[in-house]
Amino acid sequence: MGRLDTARLVRAIGRYGVLLALVVLILFGWLRYENFLGSYNVLSVLRYNSMFALVALGMCFVIITGGIDLSVGSTAALGSVVAALLSPYGVLPGLLGGLAAGFAVGAINAFVIIRLNILPFIATLATMLAASGCALLLANNQSVSVSxxxxxxELGQGDFLGFPIPAWIGLVAYLAGSLVLNLTAFGRTVLAVGGNEDATRLMGLPTTRVKAAVYILSGALAGLAGVILAAQFGAGQPIEGVGWELFAIASVVVGGTLLTGGVGSVGSTLAGVLLLGLIFNILNFENGLGWISLSAYWQSVIRGALLLVVVAIQARLVARSDDVHA
Incomplete structure (x- = not known):
């Protein structure tokens, strides 16, 4: 095998490994559990995980640029509270209110990171705390019932053509995200910024606008996830969203996006979300069989372990690819 063929194989393993793992997991669940692929379970998984899919989509664009957004969980919680407060005025005000809250947090992130030159980790950590505090203040430290x-x-609990509305929203968002990343100048600039920001700037590409846009996009999608959260559970949840940023990061990285930036895939990110969602779904089925009894806290343990393993494998693949190109 030549160097070029080896390099292609390394990239293929990194990008399509999550798809293979997802297929294996679906086959395992289908063979082991009754009704695993039944319509109720499949639609329930899609409805619930649509929130995480939206947050992970925004995180995908941010990580591709070489950044990070730790505020998405708190932003979703804030969006859910704002949407719940505005829900008595109708669907549109509630939807736009949650989106506006997420947009505002994303815009603050963009300003602090780009104009004040603060590291994304520190900037988004600060906005995570601020957004969480705002959600608690607006909600009076309690859940806010929706109208x-x-x-x-209907935005969270309704169906359209037999398919959950949240899943439709997620599907449209991912189709748009894939088209933008793969077929537009904006998407190419996102990849270029993650690969080498200084070189991208010297080429005359709008690095500042693109970086600002991805953080605003991440915030807006987190706000939309908050709208679905409020609509799905019937209340704005100011203390919800804890750990959502880790779920999003894990989904993106499991999907083959490099934490160092420059390489990523929207479709593989969606596969990462479904993979993690099905792992937790399988845990619930196992608890139902009675062979094991695992609490919800095991989800965090598994999520962390999986992220660590994938990052280690990713580092080995990158090192091997560098050796191939040397």
């Missing part, structure tokens, strides 16, 4: 009369809950 059922306005039809707002």
């Amino acid at each position: 059922y009369e306005s039809g707002f809950t």
Whole structure:
């Protein structure tokens, strides 16, 4: 095998490994559990994980640029509270309110990172704390019930053509995200910034605008996830969203996006979300069989272990690819 063929194989393993793992997991669940692929379970998984899919999509764009956004969980919580407070006025005000809250947090992140030259880790850590505090203040430190009369809950609990509305929203978002990343100048600039920001700037590409846009996009998508959270559970949740940023990062990295930036895939990120979601779904089935009894806290343990393993494998693949190109 020549150097070029080896390099292609390394990239293929990194990008399509998550798809293979997802197929294996689906086959395992289908063979082991009754009704695993039944419509109720499949639609429930899609409905619930649509929130995480939206947050992971925004995180994908941020990480591709070489950044990080730790504020997405708190932003989703803030978006859910704002949406719940506005839900008595109708579906549109609730939806736009949650989106606006996420947009505002994303814009603050962009300003602090780009204009004040603060590291993304520190900047988004600060906005994570601020957004969480704002959510608690607006909600009076309690859940905020949504209006059922306005039809707002249809955004989270309703179906369209037999498919959950949150899943439709996630599907449209991922199709748009894939088209943007792969077929537009903006997407190419996102990849270029992650590969080498200084070289991208010297080429005359709009690095500043692109970096600002990805953080605003991440915030807006987190706000939209918060809208779905409020609509799906019937209440704005100011203390929800804890650990969502880790789920999003894990999904993106498991999907083959490099934490160092410059390489990433929207489709593989979605596969990463589904993979993690199905792992937790399988844990629930196992608890139901009675062979094991694992609490919800094991989800965090598994998520952390999986992230560590994938990052270690990713580092080995990158090192091997560098050796191939040397």
